[in-house]
Amino acid sequence: MNxxxxxxxxxxxxxILRKRQKLRFLVELLWPLLLFLALVWLRKANPxxxxxxxxxxxKAMPSAGTLPWLHGIFCNMNNPCFRSPTHGEAPGVxxxxxxxxxxRVYKDAQELLLETPEIHDLGRIWEELIIMTQFMETMRTNPERIAGRGIRILDILKDGETLTSFLLENVGLPDFVVYQLINAQVRPEQFAYGVPSLTLKDIACSEALLDRFxxxxxxRGLPSVHKAMCALSQDSLQRVEDALYANVDFFKLFRLLPSVLDRNSPGADLKAWGRVLSNVSQAVQKLARKPSVQDLLRVLQPFLQDGRPESLGTLVSSLSDLFCGYPEGGGSRVLSFNWYEDNNYKAFLGIDSTRKKSGYLYDNTTTPFCNALIQNLESNPLTKIAWHAVKPLLMGKILFAPDSPSVREIVKNANFTFEELERLRLLTKAWEEVGPQLWHFFQNSLQMNMIRDSLKHPTVRDFLNSQMAAEGFTAEQIINFLHNGSSRTREKGMPDFDWRNIFSAVDQVLRLLSQYLECLTLDKFEGYLDETQLTRQALYLLEENKLWAxxxxxxxxxxASSLPPHVTYKIRMDIDAVEKTNKIKxxxxxxxxxxxxxxxxxxxxxGFAYLQDMIEHGIIKTQTSTEVPLGIYLQQMPYPCFVDDVFMITLNRAFPIFMVLAWIYSVSMTVKSIVLEKEMRLKEAMKNRGITNGVIWCTWxxxxxxxxxxxTLLLTALIMSLLSQVAFxxxxxxxxxxxxxGLGLQWGNIRTSPLEGDxxxxxxxxxxxxxxxxxxxxLSWYLDNIFPGDYGLPQPWYFPLLESYWLGSKSPEAEKTATADEKSPESEGCVDQKTMEREKNENNSNKSEEPEKTEEKSDGQGKKDGKNKQCKHKREKEPGEQGKPKTDVQDKDEINSKEREQPEYSEILYSLYLIPN
Incomplete structure (x- = not known):
């Protein structure tokens, strides 16, 4: 048989075997397909x-200024990524x-200022306001400076006044009395504590009070006026008072008041104030309609109404809108997926073998508020990572050595940034003293009460309404803003909003800022004699995570008291605070x-770059004794668009095992079939029928x-891939x-590696x-010949070197045996199909007789060839039936026992190999 x-x-x-094992056949075909269908589903779920x-x-460095530096830290803490060039990428910007x-509010306000040059007169108004404030303070605290001085009534009357004719004609006062009244001077110091609660009748009928005011x-003026005015009825005096208020020109009054203290003082020009304020009012109304101001009011509304934000997230979002204003919702962030290697994620999971695990230790160097805040940050896994990163910058120390005069000069110049932050902290601390005074001034001071009383007077109210009607303001709105009582005493129809709401918001912000600034360590630089002492202190601070560098x-x-021309220094930091140096990429x-x-x-x-910038500018200033006007900004290079495939990044490590699992079932079942074939002696049976090892292995x-x-073809047709799947x-x-x-495997890159230098x-x-x-x-061919199994004929380990293995045996017995095998038709394994079918039928009909015959043949054959340990096929012919092959094995006891135990199973296997033509 060929x-x-x-x-x-x-x-x-x-x-035939696979047809009988339909489940195995289907699993071998469909298992790789189903496995990769699952991957396809995952691919669709993660596009x-x-x-x-x-x-x-x-990113601004400290040399750019304290405000730009802090501004950049707050707005760039997550290093946002934008799809279009940023404003700062332009040259010179x-x-x-x-x-x-x-x-945007600043830009809109600047445009309005350029359009309305009269607004620049606000500076002059501020100066005049200061003069008026000084005059009012002098009247209250040092009235003797203006004693005996006053303002003539005639000088503060309107042009074309009607008071004189009213007193002469309607009241009937003598000319001398009217002249004395019009040319008399009013003592302003008597009104420093407000308008006295006296009627005009009380003053006119008392020479002492008349002389006081x-x-x-x-x-002769005092007794004449006293006598004439006291003789008038109460109704007549009320008419005189109303006429006086109606003829008073308040613009002249405020312009002349400061001249009582200083004759050269220009006073306050209320007409100019009115023009400027009118222009400012129009500009403010125009500015209020701008989208920027609308956004500002929207962001500040929770602070003005409630006094505090709803949550920390709301506060951060509001501050981001106010100061940063990044487009696209703040910019996207490009994440790293090598998450387990990152120390921050290990800290989130609590995996940190380099630090001791202990509870929070109370810090006596800071305030109770800061201790509570730090404990809260360290106990929350979400904030623990961020706090661990920024704590050395906020509370850490900067050690330097040697502590020489020249180095201290460098440190002094480098400490400029922290000195400005210290001034900011002192400013917030000063608010704790100024704030209550400011509250008392607006709430209960005589000046503010006098202003409130004056605004409530009908004449003053009508005057203000007539002057501010064009701008949309009313005296009622001013009175409501200056209101200092409860909401029940507020005028009807007025909103429940006054100066106290603004004060509360400002007070809340400044006090909160003061509390947080107390948590900062601004006295950061500490000097040591040499590097040994510095290292010892640095190791101690590292335990508390309080070492910046x-x-x-x-x-x-x-x-050393002077610096060399070239200064050499090194910055030593915690290894977790800088880039790792065990790899460069x-x-x-x-x-x-x-x-x-x-x-x-x-x-x-x-903090490495920040500290380097401060030290470098400190050295420059020390060496040159001049300030460097230009600060440093760091600009990260832009990156082109790319495809971010989270699925492939996740599957990268597991893809080889998926390829192995796809066909592991087929491989395992093949190995199982090969081993089972050897255990059941079927391989030796086939070899006895003339089938060689090469044919068997080639078939498998x-x-x-x-x-x-x-x-694979089904899978290839499914995913439309022209390349075979690689399994290893x-x-x-x-x-x-x-x-x-994002490149894919192509014929152009099949010879190259995706890794550089590989x-x-x-x-x-x-x-x-x-x-x-x-x-x-x-190896399979060699090992199969060395270890053929229990029923095979083993070859020596050096059989590839034997000539007899390749050319055949030269011994006479081997040749005789080979000749006999060649002559026998059974050796070729060529059996007529019809004859084999008859043998199969006869075998099925004589099942009960076959075991005995097989046992007899086996006994006889075992006695004859017991020492040769070989098996050969022999066909015996019975009368009236075809001969059939029987196998003689040397170890008859073992074979007979197995045949007695499983006679039916061996017959089934035997009949399986009766292959028809």
Whole structure:
């Protein structure tokens, strides 16, 4: 029987077995398909995200100024990514916050100021207001300075006044009395504490009170006016008072009041005030209609009404809108997916082997508010990561050595930023003293009460309404804003909003800022004699996470008073606060910018770059004795758009095992069939019928290859891929790398590696698998001959070197046996199909007789060939029936016992191999 026919027959035999095992057949075909269908479903559930190009805002260093530095830290803490170039990327431009609410309000207000030049007179109004304030303070605290001085009534009357004619004609006062009244002077110091609660009748009928309030030009004036005015009735005096208020020109009054104290004082020009305020009012109304101001009021409304935000998130969002104003909702953030390697995620999960796990220790160096705040931050896993990163900057120390005069001069110049922050803290502390005084002034001071009383007077109210009607303001609105009583005493129809709401909001912000500034350590620099002492203190501070950095000037002596031309220093920091130096780049490249603020920008947010900037400018100022006017801004390079495939990044490590699992069932079932065939002596039976090892292994290869090929073709047709799936190691990993990079495996890059400097490639992986297939084939052939099993004839370990293995045996017995085998038709295994069918039928009809005959044959054969330990086929013919093959085995006891135990199973296996033509 030729080689191909034997292969065909064995393949047919394997096909019959698979037809009988339908479940196994379906699993082998569908299992790879279902596995990859699951991956397809995961692919659809996690689609590709096309990341737009990234433009980053620049980052101000401390040399740019304290306010820009703090502004940049707050607005760039998450290093946002924008799809269009930022404002600060333009040459000569450093600000990125033109879209913030405050910046837009400032821009709109600036445009209005340019359109209304009269607003510049607000400076003069401020000066006049200060003069009036000083005059009012002098009247209250030092009235003797203006004693004997007054303002003539005639000088404060309106042009074309009617008071004189009213007194002469309607009241009937003598000319002399009217003259004395019109030319008398009013003492302003008597009104420093408000309008006295006296009627005009009380004053007119008392010479003492009349002399207290009025200075007459002659001695006869006082008794004459006293006598004439006291004789008038109460109704007549009320008419005189109304006429006086109606003829008083308040513009002249306020212009002349400061002249009582200083004759050269210009006074307050209320007409100019009115013109300026009218223009300002129109500009404010125009500004109030701007979208920027509407956004400002929307953000500040919760603070003005409630006095505090609803939550910390609301506060941060409001401050971000006010100061940053980034587009696209604050900009997107490009995340790093190498999450377990990041120390911040390990801190979130509580995995930190370098630090001691202990409870919070009370810090006696700060306030109880700060201790409660820090304990809350450290106990919350969400804020623990951020606090661990910023604590060295906020509460940490900067150590320096040596502590020499020259180094102290550098540190003094470098400490300018923290000195400004200290002044800000002192300013908030001063509010604790100024705030209550300001509240008392608006709430209960005589000046404010006098203003309230004056505004409530009908004449003053009518005057203000007539002057401010065009601007939309009323005296009632001013009175409501200055209201200091309860809401029940407020005028009807007025909103429940006054100066106290603004004061409460400002007080809340300043007190909160003062509390938080108390948590900062602004006295940061500490000097030590040498680096040894510095290192000892740094290790102690590291335990408490209170070390920002240590600066060591290596070329300066502890007593050096001057600096060399070239100053050399080093900055020593906690290794977790800066970039790791164990690698200069990622081992596996994947697309995306280095935009993670925690891992990729550690030199900035860790404080290294900030400290270097301060030290460098301190050295420059010390060496040159001049300030450097230009600050430093860092600009991160933009990054082009790319495809962000989270699915492939996640699947990258697991993809090879998925490829193995896809066909592991087929491989395992093939191995099981091969082992079962050996255990049941079927392989030896086939070899006795003339089938060689090569035919058997070739058949198994074709059988397993065909099954895998069918599933692979189904899978290929499903995913429309022109490349076969690779099942092992680096090949699949490199394939996933190309997919992760958005390139895919192409014929153009099959010879190259996705890793820089790597000579391994996908084609090399294929070649290695072909070589592995050849090597495994040689090992299978060698081991199968060395260890054929319990019933095979083992070859010596050096059998490939034997000439007899390749050319056949030269012994006479072997030749005789070979000749007999060649002559026997059974040795060729060519059996007529009809004859085999009759043998099969007869075998089925004589099942009860066959075990006995087999036992007799086995006994006889065992006695004859017991020492040879070989098996051969022999056909015996019975009368009236065809002969059938029987197997003689040396170890008859073992075979007979097995046949007695499983007679039916061996017959079934035997009948399976009765293959028809």
């Amino acid at each position: 080689f191909f026919r034997q292969v065909r027959l064995l393949l047919w035999k394997n096909w 590709l995200y096309r990341q737009h190009e990234c433009h980053f805002p620049n 450093v600000s990125n916050y033109k879209n913030s609410i405050l910046a 009025i200075i007459f030009s002659s001695r 240590a600066v060591v000037f290596s070329d300066l002596e502890p007593t 990622d081992r596996y490249w994947d697309p995306g910018p280095r935009a993670d603020p925690v891992d990729d920008l550690r030199y900035i947010w860790g 290869f074709l059988d397993s290859f065909s099954m895998m090929a069918v599933s 190691g680096f090949g699949t990993e490199y394939l996933s790398r190309y997919e992760e990079q 000579e391994y490639s996908f084609l090399f992986s294929i070649n290695m698998m072909i070589f592995d297939a050849f090597l495994y084939g040689v």
